Amino acid sequence: MKTNTPFTKEKQLVHTKEQAEIALNILVQNSQGQDLELGIFRLLDQLNNPRLTELLDSYPDLIQEYELEKLLSGKIEVKDASRQDVKTAGLLSCLLLLIHFYFDKDQGNLNKCNVDDVSQFDSINYIMNAISSEECISELFLLILSIVGIDYFKKYQEKMKDPDFVLKQTVGFDNDPEMNEHIDMMVWFALVRLFIEAIFIYYDSGFESKNIQL
Numbered sequence: 001m002k003t004n005t006p007f008t009k010e011k012q013l014v015h016t017k018e019q020a021e022i023a024l025n026i027l028v029q030n031s032q033g034q035d036l037e038l039g040i041f042r043l044l045d046q047l048n049n050p051r052l053t054e055l056l057d058s059y060p061d062l063i064q065e066y067e068l069e070k071l072l073s074g075k076i077e078v079k080d081a082s083r084q085d086v087k088t089a090g091l092l093s094c095l096l097l098l099i100h101f102y103f104d105k106d107q108g109n110l111n112k113c114n115v116d117d118v119s120q121f122d123s124i125n126y127i128m129n130a131i132s133s134e135e136c137i138s139e140l141f142l143l144i145l146s147i148v149g150i151d152y153f154k155k156y157q158e159k160m161k162d163p164d165f166v167l168k169q170t171v172g173f174d175n176d177p178e179m180n181e182h183i184d185m186m187v188w189f190a191l192v193r194l195f196i197e198a199i200f201i202y203y204d205s206g207f208e209s210k211n212i213q214l
Contacts, residue, residue: 012133012197020201023194024102033103036195039188040092046147046185051081055089062086068094069130091139094127095192098199124203133200137193144189148182155179156186 014020027033044053055062055078062071062078070076072094074087101120145153159179 013194014197014201017201020198023198024202027191027195027198028103032191032195033099035188036099036103036192037096039185039192040096042185042188043143043147044092047143049085052085052089055081055085056092059089059093062090067130068126072131088139088143091131091136094131095136095140095196097123098127099195102199121203124199128200128203133196136196136200140189140192140196144185148185152182156182 014023027036044056059071062076066076068090071090072087074083076086077083078086101124148156155178
């Protein structure tokens with residue numbers, strides 16, 4: 001997939017293993033796993049692409065036939081489907097798996113020695129080797145943008161500079177008619193971005209050695 005994305009490491013919300021653990025613990029404590037999953041299906045509904053939904057349902061079979069990295073590259077042709085739909089279905093499928101693996105694991109620990117945990121850890125690493133967190137977030141952002149539109153997103157960015165607006169979103173009682181149409185989608189994107197950045201750092205065994213501060 002493309003590497004020249006707007007969500008670079010320098011602009012990440014999460015930069016260290018400690019920050020990743022804190023972020024993930026907060027998400028777990030606030031039971032955000034279900035909200036993250038529901039957001040994906042709301043995104044699907046708004047994209048209104050039946051073929052994309054079919055591809056998502058059949059992705060386990062596609063992974064048996066093709067390498068995940070190739071599916072996510074958009075270079076694989078599937079009958080009656082665009083390459084972009086194949087790529088998008090792969091992205092959403094990976095995200096659903098990451099959410100499921102993290103929020104369903106026992107006591108926040110995949111290091112227990114049993115077959116299921118080892119299998120899940122291998123699956124997470126398989127996903128992480130096929131796509132970077134920056135690519136994942138950037139692709140999601142483009143999907144969001146296709147729904148909300150550039151004008152709405154620019155207004156949202158401007159609103160986010162207003163502390164009063166941010167506070168209202170945090171406590172959930174915003175009544176801004178200009179923003180209400182897609183505000184749930186934007187809040188979900190912020191949440192899922194935090195999760196993706198944290199999960200990729202949390203399970204990257206070589207993260208510390210690759211990010212030594214000189």
